[in-house]
Amino acid sequence: MSEREMARVDGTTWDVVVIGGGTAGLSAALNLARVRRSVLVIDAGEPRNAPAEEVGVHGLLGREGISPLELLRLGREEVASYGGRVVAGRVSRIERRDDGFGVITQDAREVREVRARRLLVATGLVDELPDVPGLSERWGRDVHHCVYCHGWEVRDTKIGVLGSFHQALMFRQMSDDVTLFPNGGPELTDQQWEQLAGLGVAVVDGPVTGLRIDDRDRLAGVLLGSGAVVPVHHLVVAPYFAARAGFLDGLDLPLRDHPRGVGKQLAVDAGGFTGVAGIWAAGNVSDLLAGVPAAAAAGVGAAAAINMDLLTADAERAAALRTPPQHTPPSAASDPFDAFAPAMEAEVSRRILGTRVHGLDSPTAEL
Missing domain, CATH: 3.50.50.60 (FAD/NAD(P)-binding domain)
Incomplete structure (x- = not known):
């Protein structure tokens, strides 16, 4: 700052x-x-x-x-x-x-x-992205993670999915050409294999070691440890x-x-x-x-x-600021000249005025 x-x-x-x-x-x-x-x-x-x-x-x-x-x-x-x-x-x-x-x-x-x-x-x-060389440099360009954020933009292209069965299902909505690279991720269940096969999603085993970029600075493929390159235009990852x-x-x-x-x-x-x-x-x-x-x-x-x-x-x-202070009536032991508390004022008036309250003679008033 x-x-x-x-x-x-x-x-x-x-x-x-x-x-x-x-x-x-x-x-x-x-x-x-x-x-x-x-x-x-x-x-x-x-x-x-x-x-x-x-x-x-x-x-x-x-x-x-x-x-x-x-x-x-x-x-x-x-x-x-x-x-x-x-x-x-x-x-x-x-x-x-x-x-x-x-x-x-x-x-x-x-x-x-x-x-x-x-x-x-x-x-x-x-x-925090998977540890694949070159991946972070393509992040947000042709490496994505969210079908709702970028699925429409990558529709009908060659899409690779790195290690996520669920993302493979989601991006299959956007393209007929989807390849899943398990890349050492969780083992697929028999049911998942059947679902991928039914949807036409290819599965390519082996470690992913890098990306292939073309001379137009666009993603062209996924490089495997075997040296093979699988063509993809966009890669989906799970950070x-x-x-x-x-x-x-x-x-x-x-x-x-x-x-x-x-x-x-x-x-x-x-x-x-x-x-x-x-x-x-x-x-x-x-x-x-x-x-x-x-x-x-x-x-x-x-x-x-x-x-x-x-x-x-x-x-x-x-x-709290509006709460009036609480006045405590003076006790017998208190100083008779201690402030002008209401109780003290009332007692002084009674003794001096007697029945002449407010200047009126009141024969019924108590002494």
Whole structure:
């Protein structure tokens, strides 16, 4: 985070600090800013879908095919239009404070801290790809993992699938020419072999050792340990999804295995609450398989939950400030001149005025 940017936000206690400026984080910040919450987004500038710049974002109603970086640019502008702040920075750790949290950022030169009443973690995940030479360089171009994100774009081409029976089934919807490379993965059951054969999916055994790229910088084939090359135009892989949550150490936010065994994620309820007071999470850090539309929806839901939590806290604080002080009647042992408590004033009036209450002679009044 630049010194100039930090100078504008340091020393302020924000209603909400959002860590991560992707789809989930920006969606939450937008909705919080619209209900007049002070909200700061700290973003490290490493969007997961940046490699898919040429492919685009899909399945997002009204923005079909938009560049992922353009989508985030528009989101930052929308947050700013309602008074929210988005700054560049990398959060290194979170610490509890009496009034909430200290969010510590660190760069090569210095450490800075901003204060927050509530936190939203929206840092996403890292795709850990299979160990095949050249695979990471093609990621997001002609190496994919999601049929809903990129299936239409690779339809009717030669598609290879690396190690995943289920992905072979899904991408068979998109092309008649699908080849599964088990590559040392789980053994196929007899039933799975029958299903693949019935669908016309080829299976090629042997270790995958690399990719063949043509002179137009396009994927042309999969290289096997035997030296053979199997022609493919697109390759589908199954990454291990690792939530970006290392900076949360010490806050009792354990990572849990995803039910499908594809990685680890933060556990949250339907509103994104982590179970730890003051901390919510949304997007891929708490839902590894969420696409852009689902991540945006999770951000909106978390924003509503956070705002309600703040509303409740603010209302309780306001009520406490309005509670009048309790006066204790003086005891026999107390100083008779101790303040002008109501009981003392009433006793003095009775003794002096007697029946002449408020200047009226009242023969029925008790002495």
